[in-house]
Amino acid sequence: MKIKDLTVNASLDIFLLVKEMEEDMTRxxxxxxxFLLSDGENDIHGIMWSTSVKKLGEGVEPGKVIKIRAAVRSYKDNLQLNITNCRPVTDKDNVNINAFIKDAPLNSEDMFNSxxxxxxxxxxxxxxxxxxxLLMDNRMKLIYxxxxxxxxxxxxxxxxxxMYRMLKNAQSxxxxxxxxxxxxxxxxxxxxxxxGKVKELNSSELGIVEDYSKEGKLLGHIVEGVIMVHDAADKLGTPLEIELLLKHMIVSHHGLEENGSPKKPMTLEAQILHYLDEIDASVYQFEEALGNTSKGEFSDKQFFLGNIQLYRNEL
Known part of the structure; x- marks a missing residue:
């Protein structure tokens, strides 16, 4: 069974990958x-009451596939799993973790070589x-x-x-x-x-980010990116003008100060980079939502797109 097939009030046993889990307290x-759980195609939130991460034990953790017994509920217009029991998978379950991992549509080695x-x-x-x-120094992490x-x-x-889709658009x-x-x-x-994201995020080789790194929390990928460019430029003897222009593109690519950019774009290349970044990030979110929406129907509310429902046209 897949997440897309779930219906409200159904009770089920299902294998899912743990992408995130966090302990909290009631009033x-x-x-x-x-939990944030995945079947390799779609994600769903889950909640397990009256327990703790410690009680769940080893094996129920981000990056692991677990067996879940749950009831499907509707919460804020989205489906959610009300989990009553869960356990780590065993060899007898015959589960292939790669079946639960979502990959980019293109091969990483091919993109890197391009x-x-x-x-x-x-x-x-x-x-x-x-x-x-900078590509070669960070190749191992960039691949996954x-x-x-x-x-x-x-x-x-x-x-x-x-990066690949942005480069294709930049070329045009x-x-x-x-x-x-x-x-x-x-x-x-x-x-x-x-x-700088290779230093901002702590990712497993499955592409699952359990948390931000210490550097990510204290500095963020923009500052880390600037440091990486500075260090590389210093070793290579890169002219100051080139180092400065690259740093400016990194610090301004979010566009506005309220979006995390210390500076607004002040060169044409930086301005275009900002819009390419915005386009690709938002289009990807549209693609993900519309991929789970039937023609002529509206998606679930998309929080990071202003909490709107997206319409998939019938054409």
Whole structure:
């Protein structure tokens, strides 16, 4: 059975992957555990009352598949599992964890190699060298890292997939708006804008983020990205102008101060990078929601898109 097949008031036993779990307390100081669970295609929230993470024991933890006994409930217009019992899987269950992992639609190695091939075309050797260094230095993590803990591209290889789609769009835009764009600088910014996420997030090789790292909580991926560019530039002797432009693209790619950017975009390449990032993140959220919505129907409310329901047209 898949999450998309669940109906309200159904009772069931089901195997699901734990993506997140968190202990909380009721007003009466009774502990309970909240889950985010996945079947490899879709996610669902679950809750187990009158228990604690310690009571659930080893094996019921993020990154593990567990067997759940639950009833399906509706909560704030979304389905939720009211869990009565759960346990780790055993060999007798014959469960393949990879069946519960959602991957980016494209192969990570292929995407990574496509970045290297594009960078090799650069005529500016300083840009070529710094981008190649940062790619190669972080290759192992980039192959499996998601782009976020949740919201957009939160899948194995999601960070590369996010970068890949942005680069494809950047290549097209550089042909249209070609009067003042330095396309090699734009492409470099696209590839490096989220490089700090490999330090911001603690991800397993399954692409599951259990939590933010200490650096992620104290600094965030924007600051980490700037540090990584600075360190690479220092080792390579990169000209200050190039180092500064790359840093500016990283610090401004969220666009507005209230969205986490210390600076607004002040170069054309930084402005285009910001909009490419916004487009790809929001389109991905639309794709995820509409993929679980029938034609002519509305999706569940999408909290990170302003709590709106999305309509899948009948065309």
């Amino acid at each position: 009466n100081n009774d502990s309970y555990v909240k 970045f290297l091939q594009e960078v090799e075309k650069f005529s500016n050797n300083d840009l070529k060298n710094i981008v190649k260094k 890292y998601p782009a976020a803990k949740k919201v957009h591209h939160a899948v194995r290889g999601g960070l590369l997939y996010h 835009m550089a042909c249209v708006y070609n009067q003042y764009i330095n396309k090699e600088l734009l492409f470099s910014g696209v590839i490096l804008h989220d490089i």
